[in-house]
Amino acid sequence: MKKIYILFLAITTSILLLSSCNNEWEDEQYEQxxxxxxxxxxxxxxxxxxxxxxxxxxxxxxxxxxxxxxxxxxxxxxxxxxxxxxxxxxxxxxxxxxxxxxxxxxxxxxxxxxxxxxxxxxxxxxxxxxxxxxxxxxxxxxxxxxxxxxxxxxxxxxxxxxxxxxxxxxxxxxxNAYSGTYNAAQFRIILEGNASTPLTAAQQRAYVVDDETIFFYAGTRDVDYLDRKYYKVFLRFTDEQIDIQKKKLEIWSDNAANNKFEVGSEQAYYILDEDMDPTRPFLKRKYITLSLSYKFEDYTSVPGLRLQYETTGTMAMQRNLNTLIPDEDQQIQW
CATH class of the missing domain: 2.60.40.1740 (hypothetical protein (bacova_03559))
Structure with a gap:
């Protein structure tokens, strides 16, 4: 009799447990x-x-x-x-x-x-x-x-x-095709009288002016300088070939009367190149290399004192594009 009672109790418990279960994963688990x-x-x-x-x-x-x-x-x-x-x-x-x-x-x-x-x-x-x-x-x-x-x-x-x-x-x-963050470790910024200890900026961000033109800030300046608007350096990317790889860059400043901006003696140029990533075949890598030199004067940092700088070197940027995405504007992996 005792065994029958235990069996009955087990069956009853199982029925109650089964009847209380539901497909809880079908219910909303969070607030909408x-x-x-x-x-x-x-x-x-x-x-x-x-x-x-x-x-x-x-x-x-x-x-x-x-x-x-x-x-x-x-x-x-x-x-x-x-x-x-x-x-x-x-x-x-x-x-x-x-x-x-x-x-x-x-x-x-x-x-x-x-x-x-x-x-x-x-x-x-x-x-x-x-x-x-x-x-x-x-x-x-x-x-x-x-x-x-x-x-x-x-x-x-x-x-x-x-x-x-x-x-x-x-x-x-x-x-545009040329804006973004450039590696500027190979671009030297020389304060007059200190040629042996040139300055460098790890990066230079280039901003859009139009389809073929960008600007960045001279020397070590960036967007966090209060006087940045007085030191814009403009670059226009032309189709004029210098040799099989290099194309001509045009350089100027919109404030040359005050910052005494001068283009360097060597012709500025840029190189465009691209390849496909060897391990991710859907990823296209585009490379832009800039070579330029210019001079300018810092006339705002120290009141009454003009600091003369000369710059020269190269800057480079890599832009990655996911070719699986049909919309070109969305391909870029920032």
């Missing part, structure tokens, strides 16, 4: 929250590369997602707006009172975007089309488009409370 997909870097911004076009607008698609372990259950019309408060706070935290270094709000004539966008039921991501027009933008300033997801009075979506998900601080970076 709306977020941007624009992770910030250590400075709090997301570098957003936009192809430069002199004669038209360029559309950048910013992903907007609904989180969760199951598909989105309803149509959600999400409102989007500027986030000027976060931009102001970020500037104060990063740069204090040095306003020349502040990130600047992208002027309204350089972009357009919808005020809201609908994520249809059954979809967990849509792209917000932002049209940029950057033909005449001055890259001396650090332009940012600060966006946020706005509250919905109707209540058909919830905003992700994480600050890096409900905001997108887009650092707008136009690019």
């Amino acid at each position: 929250l709306v977020s941007f997909k624009a992770p910030p870097n250590t400075e709090g911004v997301n570098w957003t590369y936009v192809r430069y076009k002199a004669d038209g607008k360029v559309t950048f698609n910013l992903p907007l997602i609904v989180s969760g372990s199951t598909p989105n259950t309803q149509d959600r019309t999400v409102r989007i707006g500027l986030d000027l408060d976060t931009l102001a706070i970020m500037n104060r935290e990063q740069f204090g009172h040095r306003q020349e270094l502040f990130y600047q709000l992208l002027e309204q004539n350089h972009y357009s975007m919808p005020e809201s966008i609908t994520i249809p039921a059954g979809q967990s991501q849509v792209n917000i089309p932002i049209e940029f027009s950057l033909a005449d933008i001055d890259e001396v300033e650090k332009w940012v488009l600060p966006l946020q997801i706005l509250d919905n009075p109707g209540g058909n979506y919830q905003i992700n409370p994480h600050k890096h998900y409900k905001r997108a601080m887009l650092r707008i970076m136009p690019f």
Whole structure:
């Protein structure tokens, strides 16, 4: 009798356990929250590369997602707006009172975007089309488009409370075939009277002027110098052949009357080359090598004193392109 009772109890327990089980993985495991997909870097911004076009607008698609372990259950019309408060706070935290270094709000004539966008039921991501027009933008300033997801009075979506998900601080970076970060370890910067101990800058960032022109800052200057706008060095890439590999570079400054800019005696040139990665056959590698020399005077660092510099050497950049991606603008692996 005791054995029969134990068997009955075991069967009853099994039935109860089976009846209490369900396919829990089919249920939503998390909250369905709306977020941007624009992770910030250590400075709090997301570098957003936009192809430069002199004669038209360029559309950048910013992903907007609904989180969760199951598909989105309803149509959600999400409102989007500027986030000027976060931009102001970020500037104060990063740069204090040095306003020349502040990130600047992208002027309204350089972009357009919808005020809201609908994520249809059954979809967990849509792209917000932002049209940029950057033909005449001055890259001396650090332009940012600060966006946020706005509250919905109707209540058909919830905003992700994480600050890096409900905001997108887009650092707008136009690019052309020659812009980007160059290795400048082989480029010497010589202060007058100190030829034996030349200076070097590990990198030089080149900014877009137009399709065939870039600029960078003279000497060791970069975007964090307050006086950077007085020391722009422009390079135009021409089709004029010097030899089978080299093509002519044109160099000038827009402030030569003050910084006494002079082009060096040797002809400046550039070399373009490319190959395919041996271990990743889908990856194309493009190489740009610049050879140039110039002189300039630093007239702003020390009041009443002009420091003369002479520069010479080479700079090089490698750009990797994923050829599996059909859109050339998206191929570049920044």
